Amino acid sequence: MKILGIESSCDETSAAVVEDGKRLLSNVVHSQIDIHAEYGGVIPEIAARSHIETINPVVNKALEDAACSWDDIDAIAVTYAPGLVGSLLIGTLAARTLAVVHDKPLYAIHHVEAHVYANFIVEQKDTSSLVLPSKQPAFPMLALIVSGGHSQLVLFRDHGDYELLGQTQDDAVGEAFDKVAKIIGLPYPGGPSIEKAAAHGDPHAYKLPKARMENPYDFSFSGLKTAVLRSVQAEVGKDFTFPSHELAALLTDKQRYDFAASFSRVAIETLVDKAERAYNDYSPASVVIAGGVAASRPLREELSRRLPLSIEYAPMSLCTDNAAMIATLGYYYAQKRPADDPYALEVVPSISMTSTMWA
Ligand code: KG4
Ligand code: ZN
Numbered sequence: 001m002k003i004l005g006i007e008s009s010c011d012e013t014s015a016a017v018v019e020d021g022k023r024l025l026s027n028v029v030h031s032q033i034d035i036h037a038e039y040g041g042v043i044p045e046i047a048a049r050s051h052i053e054t055i056n057p058v059v060n061k062a063l064e065d066a067a068c069s070w071d072d073i074d075a076i077a078v079t080y081a082p083g084l085v086g087s088l089l090i091g092t093l094a095a096r097t098l099a100v101v102h103d104k105p106l107y108a109i110h111h112v113e114a115h116v117y118a119n120f121i122v123e124q125k126d127t128s129s130l131v132l133p134s135k136q137p138a139f140p141m142l143a144l145i146v147s148g149g150h151s152q153l154v155l156f157r158d159h160g161d162y163e164l165l166g167q168t169q170d171d172a173v174g175e176a177f178d179k180v181a182k183i184i185g186l187p188y189p190g191g192p193s194i195e196k197a198a199a200h201g202d203p204h205a206y207k208l209p210k211a212r213m214e215n216p217y218d219f220s221f222s223g224l225k226t227a228v229l230r231s232v233q234a235e236v237g238k239d240f241t242f243p244s245h246e247l248a249a250l251l252t253d254k255q256r257y258d259f260a261a262s263f264s265r266v267a268i269e270t271l272v273d274k275a276e277r278a279y280n281d282y283s284p285a286s287v288v289i290a291g292g293v294a295a296s297r298p299l300r301e302e303l304s305r306r307l308p309l310s311i312e313y314a315p316m317s318l319c320t321d322n323a324a325m326i327a328t329l330g331y332y333y334a335q336k337r338p339a340d341d342p343y344a345l346e347v348v349p350s351i352s353m354t355s356t357m358w359a
Contacts, residue, residue, distance in 0.1 A: 001074045001334065002066075004098075005327025006059065008091030009083025009111045010148070011035075011042045013054040014323035015062035017073070021331030022136060023123040026065035027324040029317070030054045037188050041178065048086030055094045062323070066125075070102045075339070077330025080108035081348035082149065088347035096342040105339035107330045111321075112150050113353040115290035116143045117329040118318040133312035137286035144275045146299075147291030148174035148189075151219045151271075153278050159332045160358030165278055166217025167352075173267055174293045176221035180228050184259045185248025191293055194260045198298070201254075201261030206231050208266045210273075217274055221267065228263050264298060272302045279307055287311055294319040333358065 002025070007014040016027040032050050036042045063069070078095035080088065092108075099106035120136050141156040151168040171179070174191060181190025186197055208227045211220035229247075233239060236250040251259070271293075279287060287307060293299065295316040304311055318324055336358050 001331060002068060002072055003327040003330040003334070004059070004062065004073050004076050005109075005323035005325070005330060006055075006076065006078040006091045006095045007111070007321060007323040007326045008051045008055065008087050009079045010087060010321060011047050011050075012321040013051050013058050013091075014321065015059040016323035016327050017062055017066035017068055018121065018324055018327035018331065021117075021328050022120055024121050024128065024130070024132075024324055025068065025125055026062045027317070027322055028058050028062045028065065029322050030058050033189065040182055040188050042084070044084045044086055047084060048090060051087055051090035055090055059094065059098070073102070073104060075105040075107060075330060075334055077107045077109050077326050077333070079111045079114065079326055080345060081110055081351045083111060083347075083349060085347060085349045088349065092345055092347050096345055099342040105334070106342045106345065107333045108340045108345055109326050109329050109333070110351075110353045110357055111326075112145060112147070112152070112291070113357070114325040114329045115145055115147060115294075115319075116154070116156070116288060117332070118290060118314045118322070118325040119288040120328050121314065121318060121324060130315045130317065132315065135312075137288050139286075140282065140284045141286045141288060142275065142278055142282060142284040144271060144287070144289045144294075144303075145291050146173050146271060146289065146293035148172060148178065150291060151221070153217045153274060154353075155278070155282055155284065160336055160355055162355055164352070164354075166213075166215050166219065166274065168219040168221060169213070170220050170222035171225060173219065173221055173271060174291070176225050176267060177293065179225050180259075180263050183225075183229055183232055183244065183247065184251060184256050186256070186260065189292075191296060194264055195296055195298065197257050197260035198264040201257030201259070203261040203265035205258035206262040208262055210266060210270050216277055219270065219274065221270075224263070224266060224270075228259060232259065268296065268299050268302050271299060272306050275303060276306050289313065290319070292320045
């Protein structure tokens with residue numbers, strides 16, 4: 001079964017073809033990062049307009065790369081939630097139209113749940129050269145989902161049967177990376193630029209707090225971000241009355257690297273502490289990480305060092321936003337539930353993933 005996936009929830013326009021929920025035939029990603037970097041974050045109106053311009057060429061390229069015609073495609077899967085409303089509308093409108101015109105079943109996909117399914121892609125066309133996991137993760141599977149909008153620990157007993165163990169009570173971890181990068185004067189997106197800067201810094205230079213939570217699997221990153229801000233203010237001899245966007249210019253490169261390293265260490269340790277605790281409490285057969293922050297090399301290294309099982313990571317390009325993960329999850333939906341109505345599908349900008357979506 002070949003599924004065409006479409007993703008447009010934030011600032012990537014993507015289309016992909018995946019066979020049988022595991023074999024990658026194509027994955028085309030048009031990133032708007034260069035457009036938004038100028039503003040230090042995603043501007044929703046600009047994102048939506050860019051999706052309109054690129055969605056058709058991206059879909060056509062995905063079919064071409066997969067050497068597929070419409071006759072070869074068995075179903076379409078599209079992100080309907082969560083995300084920026086204008087961005088979601090473009091992808092879903094394209095998918096709904098294509099489903100009607102080409103008479104294909106349509107599956108509405110939750111973006112965050114799909115991030116987890118990047119880990120189920122284990123085969124590819126001969127011409128591709130991604131380093132993929134050798135096999136699909138076994139159930140029960142513990143998933144650490146860490147992106148720009150979400151930080152969650154989820155225990156999957158099977159496809160469509162999972163339990164949310166904990167989640168962030170304020171900022172997502174990727175959001176914290178992006179905000180801290182802005183404070184210390186590193187470019188957007190913050191995750192990769194902090195990773196690069198941190199390699200030159202001392203991870204123990206500044207003392208930063210780890211939040212204590214009532215539910216040990218919950219996260220909180222807003223206090224950590226504020227602690228970085230206060231620490232930067234103290235370091236350059238300014239207080240809260242000084243404009244925060246002017247602080248970065250007063251830091252030396254050494255201070256910038258040390259802040260990047262100290263923040264990164266605490267953020268990553270926090271994620272791994274909780275994943276380790278959940279591992280010990282639930283003894284899952286596999287552990288996966290998902291979402292843009294899963295592209296972090298230091299996070300992968302720390303997790304592998306602390307957990308007593310070998311973890312096979314998805315390639316970086318399947319961790320950040322892409323349609324391959326959407327098409328992959330679409331396959332498992334198609335095994336379990338009826339297709340959605342292309343005439344009635346609505347976008348939902350803000351909703352958590354739940355097993356009930358599989359019913
Ligand atoms: O999943 P994603 O591409 O978009 C959302 O669904 O949010 O995640 C984007 C987030 C951004 O906050 C970005 O800073 C972060 O992932 N990120 C990283 C790294 N690469 C991307 N965070 C830490 N280290 C990285 N190497
Ligand atoms: Zn994402």
